[in-house]
Amino acid sequence: MTKKTLILGLSAVAIAASALATPSFAAKHNGPTREQRAEWMIKQLDTDKDGKVSRVEADAAASRAFAAFDADENGQVTPDEVKAKREAFKAARAEMRKADKGPERQEARAKLQELRPTMIPAMGPRLLKQADTDKNGSLSLAEVTAAAGERFQKRDANGDGFIDAADLTRKI
Numbered sequence: 812m813t814k815k816t817l818i819l820g821l822s823a824v825a826i827a828a829s830a831l832a833t834p835s836f837a838a839k840h841n842g843p844t845r846e847q848r849a850e851w852m853i854k855q856l857d858t859d860k861d862g863k864v865s866r867v868e869a870d871a872a873a874s875r876a877f878a879a880f881d882a883d884e885n886g887q888v889t890p891d892e893v894k895a896k897r898e899a900f901k902a903a904r905a906e907m908r909k910a911d912k913g914p915e916r917q918e919a920r921a922k923l924q925e926l927r928p929t930m931i932p933a934m935g936p937r938l939l940k941q942a943d944t945d946k947n948g949s950l951s952l953a954e955v956t957a958a959a960g961e962r963f964q965k966r967d968a969n970g971d972g973f974i975d976a977a978d979l980t981r982k983i
Contacts, residue, residue, distance in 0.1 A: 845980050846976065846980055848979075849976040849979035849980045850976055852864075852979055853974075853975065853976055853979070855872075856868055856869065856872050858871065862975065863973040863974060863975040864973060864974045864975075865972065865973055866960070866963055866972060869959055869960075869963045869974070870956055870959060870960070872959075873955050873956050873958075873959035874952065874955075874956070876955070877950075877952050877955045879896070880892050880893055880896055882895065882896070886951060886952065887947075887949035887950065887951055888949060888950045888955070889948065889949040890936065890939060890948070890949075893939075896926070899926050900923070900926045900927060903919070903922050903923045903926045904923055906919050906922070906923075907919035907920055907922075907923050938958070941958075942954050942955065942957070942958040944957070966978045966979065968981060
């Protein structure tokens with residue numbers, strides 16, 4: 812009986828210890844917080860470095876993203892072009908993870924940065940269909956810019972014509 816009690820007691824202590832350790836492990840390995848992602852987005856889009864994104868800056872970012880995805884430069888972004896860009900990015904990320912430190916890793920990191928998928932509104936299949944106003948199965952720059960404008964309006968909570976970190980962290 813004493814042996815059973817000791818084993819059960821140790822098992823209970825082990826389970827309790829693992830339960831206490833799990834939240835701290837999870838907290839260390841969760842991705843960036845919503846606020847951190849918002850700050851990163853602002854930093855990427857805020858070309859005049861005033862701490863907020865104007866509609867002009869958002870439209871310019873949408874144009875850059877469109878150009879990055881329009882691989883054949885025909886003025887249309889197709890679902891296949893989006894898929895190819897994502898697959899190339901995944902491959903480059905895997906290559907960077909395997910690369911040794913030093914010049915090889917720096918080259919892999921540069922390739923990864925070059926292929927990083929920039930966000931364009933309507934990249935997902937459902938949003939692609941919504942943004943594809945002429946229903947031709949692809950997106951034109953005008954359609955991407957219009958979708959970006961709609962998202963901008965939804966994010967601009969106070970209607971001041973700018974998106975700041977607070978606008979990006981609120982749920983819509």
